[in-house]
Amino acid sequence: MSQFDTDLIIAGGGLAGATLALALARAVPSLRVTVVEAFPLSAEALPEDYQPSYDARSTALAWGSRLIFEELGLWRRLSEHATPIRHIHVSDRGRFGATRLNADEHQQDALGYVADNRWMGLCLMRELLDTEVQWQAHTEVVDMTPIAGGVDVALKTADDSHRMTAQCLVVADGGRSGLRERLGFQVRHRSYGQNALIANVSTSESHQFSAFERFTDAGPMALLPHGAANRAGQQSALVWTLTDEMLEEVLALPDADKCRRLQERFGWRLGRFARIGECSHYPLKLSTVDEPVRPGVALVGNAAHALHPVAGQGFNLALRGLMTLVEQFRLAVEQGQSLGDLQVLSRYQQLHRQDWQQTAQFSDSLIRLFGPSLTPLAVARDAGLVGLDLVPGAKRWFARKAMGLGGRRAVIHKPKTGTGEPASHD
Template identity: 45%
Template sequence: MKSEFDLVIVGGGMVGASLVRALVGCGLSVALVEAWPLDSEVQPSYDDRAIALAQGTRVILESIGVWERLAGDAEPIRRIHVSDRGQFGFARLDCRDHDLEALGYVATGHALGQALLRGVGDLPGVTLLCPARLDSFELDDQAARLTLSLDEGERRISARLLVAADGARSMVRAALGIEAREWGYGQSAIISNLTSGAPAPGVAYERFTDAGPMAMLPLSGARYALVWTVADTEVEEVMALDEPQFLARVQERFGNRLGRFQRAGRRSSYPLKLLLAREQVRPRLALIGNAAHAVHPITGQGFNLGIRDVAVLAEVLGDARAAGADIGALETLRAYADWRQRDQQGVALMTDGLVRLFTNPLPPVRLARNLGLLALDLAPPLKQLLSRQFMGLNGRLPRLARGVGLE
C-alpha cells in the first residue's frame, strides 16, 4: 500500500473533494482522508441543505469537470429581491444587466456531493482513505506524518503537504494551537425546504427582519430553500412547532410574495458565528474552507469563498510542481495565503457588517439602510459592482475561475 504522497487532504466535504478534482492533471499524488463513508445520506456535508453557488463558482466547477454532472440539479437564480420587512427600502439584481443566464444557482448538498464524489477514488494520482480517522500527526522540515485508523487497522502515511479541509471545528487547526478570531452572533440558522403556493421561478429573496435575515432560494418543483435566522433563545421553540405552526410563523415573517406555503421538509438548525484563523499556512500545512474561515450565511457566501480557496491553492501548487519547487515550503504556501487574504477578509467584513446593519433597531439606522437600498436600486454602476462581488467575479481571479485549466 502506498504510504508517501505529495499532499494529504484531511476532510472529504465539499471543499476537500473540490481540491482533489482541481489537482487532477497537475502531476501530484494526493491522498484524501475522510472519516465518514462516502455516502451522501450520512456525510454531514452532503445533506439536503441548499447550497448557493455563485456564477464564479459555476466557472470553477466547470473547470474541474463537475458542473456537467450537477447542472440538471442546479436551479438558476436570475433575479434577487432584497427588502427590509415593514420598511420602504428594496433593491433588485438581475442577470440580464450582466448579459448572463444567471447570477448564480442553488443545489442541495446531496446533489453536489454526488457530482463531486462519484468516481473520486478512480481519478489518476488519487488515493481514497475512507472511512479513516486521523488519530495524530506531526510536521517536520521534510514532511507531514499522519497516523490513521481504518477498518483494517492503523496506517501511517506521509506527505510534503498537509491540507486541512476539516471544517470550522478543525481538529488539525486545534492540534497545532492555531488561534482563530471567533465570535458568535447569538443567532442560529433554521433550515428547511418549503413548497410554495405561487412560485416565482429563478427569483431569490433576501428579506431582513428585526430578528435577522430570512432567505428564500429557488429549488426545483416549486420549492424554496429557507434559511431563517433566529435568536438562539428561540431555536428550541421554533424547532418544536408542528408543520402548520411552523409554516404560519414563516408566512408571518416573510409575507405573501410566494403565496401560501403549503409544506415544509425536515428542519435543522446550526449556530452562527464568524471565524477567521490567525494563521492559514505553516511549513507543510495549509488551511482551506471553513477550517480557515466561517461566515454568516447572509448573501450565501460560505461555499463560494471556500472553492475560491481551492482554485488559488491548486494553481499555486501546480505552478510550484511545474517549477520543481517544494509544494510544502512556507514560501510556496505564503503565495496562497497572501492571494486569498483580501477576498476572505472582505467577505467576512461585508457579511458581518450587513448582519449588524440590518439588525440595528435604531430609527436613524433603519432610515439610512432603507435609503441605501433605494439608492443601490437606482444606481446601475454600484449595483453592477456589488453583483460582481456576490458572483465572485471581482479581484484577481485564478485560472480555474477564468475557465482555464491547470494542465
C-alpha cells in the same frame, strides 16, 4: 523514487476536500494525492440514479463558482440538478427599502444556482473515480509531525493506526472535527447571538427562479429557489435567522404553526407557505484562523474561516481559495519546490487573504447594517437600498459581489501563451 509515501494528504473528502483533489488531478496530474475520509469511494458505493429528497440540504453557488466548475469539467453533470437564480429581491421588512437584481441585466443565464449538497458530492465522486487520486476510506487524520521537507501524518481506522509521509497536509474537514485545534491552530470566534434554521419549504405560488433576502428585526431570512433545474417550481430553501429564545419556540411548534410563523415574518410574496420540511439549525458566528498555514500544513474551507450565511458566500469563498491553493501547488511543482514549503503556502495565504477579508467584511456589514431597527439607521438603510436600485454603478458592484466576481481569478492550468499572470474579473 520519492522519499514520501504520497505527495499530498487531504484530510476530509467532503465538498472542499473532493473539489481540491479533483482540481489537482486536472491541473497537476503528476502529483500523487491521497484523500483521507470516512466515506468509501467506489462505483458500488454510488447510486446509479439520483433521487432528490425534499429534505436535502443545499448550497448557493455564485456565477463565479459555475465558471470554476466548468473549468474542472464538472458543471455539465452538476447542472442537471442545479436550480438557477435569475432574480434576487432584497428588502427590509415593514419598510420601503428594496433592491432587485436580474440576470438579464448582466447578460448571464443566472446570477447563481442552488444545488443539493449530496448531489454535488456524488458528482465529485463520479469524476474522481476516473482520476489517479487515492482514497483512504473509513480513516481519519489524528495527528501530524513535521519531518525534513514534509510531514509524518498519523492515521486511524476502526481497527488499527498507521502513519503516512507527504510533502504537505491540507486540512479540509470543516470546523467541527477538532483536527485543527489538535494541530495547534488558534481559532477566533465572534458570536452573532443568532442561529440559522435550515429547511425546505413549499409555497402556493411559484418562485419563478427568484431568491429573496428579507431583513427583519430578528435577523435576516433568505428563500432560495430549489427543486427542478428547468421548471420554476414552488419549493425553496429557507435560511431563517433566529435568537436562541425564538429558535426554541419555533422548533416546538407543529409544522402548520411553523408555516404560519414564517408567513408572519416573510409576507405573501410567494403566496401561502404550505409545507416545511425537516429543520436543522446551528449557531451563527464568524470564525477565523489568523495564520492558517505553517510549514507542511494548510487549512482550507470552513477549517480556515466560517461566515454568516446572509450573503450566501461561504462555500464560494472556500472554492476560490481552493483554486488559489491549486495554482500555487502547480507553480511549486514547475519550480521544483516542496508543496509544504512555507514560501509556497504563504503565497497562497497572501493571495487568498484579501478575498477573505473583503468577503467577510461584505457579509458582516450586512448584519450590522440590518441589525437593530433604530429609526435613523433604518431610514438611512432603506434610502440606501432604494439608491442601490437606482444607481447603476452601485447596483453593478453589489451584483458582482453576489455573483462571486470582481476579484482575482486563479490560474490553475498553465497558459499556452502569455505571461501566466492570473486574470482579474473586471
